Amino acid sequence: MEPYRNPTEVQMSQLVLPCHTNHRGELSVGQLLKWIDTAACLSAERHAGCPCVTASMDDIYFEHTIRTGQVVNIKAKVNRAFNTSMEVGIQVTSEDLCSEKQWSVCKALATFVAQRDSSKVKLKQILPLTEEEKVEYSVAAERRRMRLVYTETIQDLLAKSIIQDDLESRDCSMKVPAEKTRVESVELVLPPHANHQGNTFGGQIMAWMENVATIAASRLCRAHPTLKTIEMFHFRGPSQVGDRLVLKAIVNNAFKNSMEVGVCVEAYRQEMESCRRHLNSAFMTFVVLDGEDQPMTLPWIQPQRGDGERRYREASARKKMRLDRKYIVSCKQAEVPLSVPWDPSNQVYLSYNNVSSLKMLMAKDTWVLTSEINKIKLYTLEDDKFLSFHLEMTVHTDTTQAFLLLSDLRRRPEWDKHYKSVELIQQVDDDDAIYHVISPVLPGADGKPGDFIILASRRKPCDSGPDFSASELCDFGQVTCLDWAPGERDPYVVALRSVTLPTHPETPERTRGETLCSGFCLWREGDQQTKVSYYNQATTSFLNYVTTNVAGLSSEFITTFKACERFLLDNKSELALSLQNL
Template sequence: MFHFRGPSHIGDRLVLKAIVNNTFKQSMEVGVCAEAYQGGEPLRHINSAFMTFEVLDSDRKPSTVPRIRPEPVDGKRRYQEAVARRKIRLDRKYIISCKQTEVPVSVPWDPSNQMYLSYNNVSALKLMDTRNNWVLSSEKNKVRLYTLEENHMLCFKVEMNVSVAAEQTFHLLSDLRRRKEWDPHYEDCEDINQADEEDTLYRVAAPSVSKWGKGQDFILLASRRKPCDARDPYLIALRSVTLPTHPPTEDYTRGEVLCAGFTIWEESSTVTKITYYNQATPGVLPYISTDIAGLSSSFSSAFSACSHFLEANKDTPAALPPPALKISMASLQVDE
């Protein structure tokens, strides 16, 4: 990022001052001030530049950069401005220039392709769970936020432990209608169709990220799987689908989820590890980018609320939507 404040002229002497403004796990922002003068005239500030550097180890892989403690007043100002510029770069990289906007993320759902979509939904979450190169971005109140940049995609995961049995955790988180009890991004949630015991279609409404903008809504396929043996977790996989019966409306911007969901591991009979994954899309990233950039820690408060919700309901029977609602093939037909 460059700010050209004034011209330089033939015969100018230039003074360049560089300083580390902030460090971010595996990178640092360096600010450079360019000043010019001739003879005995005062210095003229002609340019400000802000550059991000990665530090590579002997194998040319990013290495961890020590955190810095900013000096008072100007040092703290530069420190905070660097965090804000990091969010701007993040938004520009994954929202403005995101190639996902060129093609729809959602896929059509009907009973004939239900098995295929459900299988791919679960497989995508399992694949994300196997990745081992996550970078810890932030940690607060024993809730950890990790990020992973791969193939021009940004993924994030949130991880925590709760003192609730794994099976009960699975049942409580499986019903997305109750997620609004702890997640501020879930303004409303209605079940559209209970396809079978393991798959449910939901419409989720999320509040706007700006004061004057529209809220977003999502049509999600939730696929639940219990572990086959002790080496497997409970899984709740989420992805966007399209339904002719639920087209976009004027009141909401239709958002899309490519791959998201929970893995639930039984650490002991009373301790469970929960990991939430999301492959960030342009519709999802505005809700998390301030956390990733370090401007807020709303992820921590949301998942702390999730922990309290689970503990408050650890002895409550959880019920999924009744399988009464069915979408017939006739209702999915679109007039030519």
């Protein structure tokens, strides 16, 4: 029997020839972006059964360069389909045919929009089967949420970031005027650059953008730069054969060992040159490597007054955001410390990590049923680093109401004796809040009560709102729609994790506890019937308490969860006014 293969999976292997490389014999990133876009588009069209266009490409971190004679292996598959758009996951590796060595090059996530005769196409849903597919399917909803608020998040974080004005303190002898790095180029879209519908390939536009960005970076360092990171490409509309594309690039800021280049693309027809439309913008981070592949020190940049200084400071803010995002979102779950500092500038990524960690824990297929008492099931999951447990029951109550009740931690002391009192410290936004939890004395806690600083992130199922604004949908030939396909396998989620706040430090009177990943997932099983699941990844401080329950030496888990059931039933008709604004 052949091994299982995802029906949307596309594999592409390309031999790197001299025509694909730069002066150093390394594969051009622009060429790689073309191949990535092509493979992802083929996967999207395999699922959609109709033409698809690139809508966006998430941040890409390049881990390894590829040289002449090596093979590029690209694997793409649809992680999840929404209504007319879908997320495609891409993995890129390189292979040396002589030594049989392989390297990871990068991972990418692209969003494609399905089109047929310039009208929307409703996509069939993905049915995830393997653990990996279930994880990607579940987390795709949270990634989509981040894309929806991408522009607002950037603006909000930039507004809140305090960037030190160090322009006057820098060594003037090493400053390069930003205007010296400015590049402007024009490209004519010809049939080889477009698909069978006449729309320009997204990968081709990205390749042109990488080209002008590399020239701008070279003008600063007077050397050959290496591209390390690309921020999200977001296509605001298509371009067609016959369009002229104007590409502009400039170095926004230079740090000690890296520089940010901003690139934008505008399109116009020959007969309407004055009517340019904005197609795309991106920010690319370059370094210059020495003979030992170590980053070299770069000259400073001297921005122009006005817009130049704005771009300069925004680049500093984006650098901080990239570091936050790379650390919180990109690193493995086990590498994230239990309590991470809460910072308004990285709140969107902490929230994302909070929810996605719980969804990844939920999607694992190695849960083992340990016991079933009073219609409550106890599952356990053991791996190299953690012991996790999962409680499950069905409650005769409305799912939305249960979600409202469980997402307000201030009500948890009503049913959970481990929560003595709960104070709302900060209502971050409609979906995220930070609480200070006081717990009673636990065994082995030196006779002191405990406390926690908890970030609670709640999510409804991914069932409303398009992936793009109305104007962007019109640009792509779509129609604004309100019948967005519901995520039938999506639960209501209440995710909990520890954070640290300078206003609430540890005190000698209490033992500070931590939780890495815990929370509730709720599924609507029918009218007035809800499946409630609670997950917890046990930390060292509670390991003895957890193992005692898992081993059957204590029934506190079952007793507490039964109390939760009674709480939901007793309040099934109550609608807390403070929680109705979801």
